Amino acid sequence: MGITKTANFTVEQNELAILAKAMGHPARIAIIQYLIKVNSCICGEIVNELPLAQPTISQHLKELKNAGLIKGNFEGNAICYCLDENGFSKIKHFFQHIDSHLESKNNQCC
Amino acid sequence: MGITKTANFTVEQNELAILAKAMGHPARIAIIQYLIKVNSCICGEIVNELPLAQPTISQHLKELKNAGLIKGNFEGNAICYCLDENGFSKIKHFFQHIDSHLESKNNQCC
């Protein structure tokens, strides 16, 4: 009925889904890529980098922040954003898990 | 307006977003985890493993397949599913990119 049955899944499954979902939009991928590209905290430049209106970007930043994928601190009258290790380390382990499975099967499946 | 402005982002950004989005639901994480756990193709057992109705699971499997995260082949009158390297290798590279960035910054940011 359009609402995810969160309660029927494990905490881990829900956490991973929240993290993946937060990355499930091209604007949010673009934000992450930009933070990597400039290789530093960036303060008040994201709005100029994306083809979206300021309120929309603010909303995307909020989602990334809630998921634990970025963090932001006030720096003067702007906000300084960078990637947050917390979120990424959780997904990282999941992908390592997947990866070792795929390597051990050596694609002999199906 | 509820529709993602796909055309305003790069092909890579859209591809990564589609892959992440496909993983952005606990049921789909559960499917991936189960495929890893049994460590083989599985034929016609997924419906018993998840707390969702058969049509709902069918829909989730379709989304994972469309994204390139699982593949399924007919095996008798059941379908045999396993993880698809194609999708996962694309995300893997993105995470490696993120990871080397995070390590080089050594969390000194913000």
Add this chain to the structure above:
DNA sequence: TTTATTTATCGTAATATTGCAATATAAATA
């Protein structure tokens, strides 16, 4: 204090997702 700059929030329209009952399809088996 006033003004400019930056980011957040509210409200709302358009669209997408989730879930399932009902039903259809397809292959295996009796």
Add this chain to the structure above:
DNA sequence: TATTTATATTGCAATATTACGATAAATAAA
């Protein structure tokens, strides 16, 4: 062929997401 078993599709209701204009809030600078 008829039946069983497994999966897909359709249709729909409930809810979530995306996007943005208008506006608010918060800080810096004049």
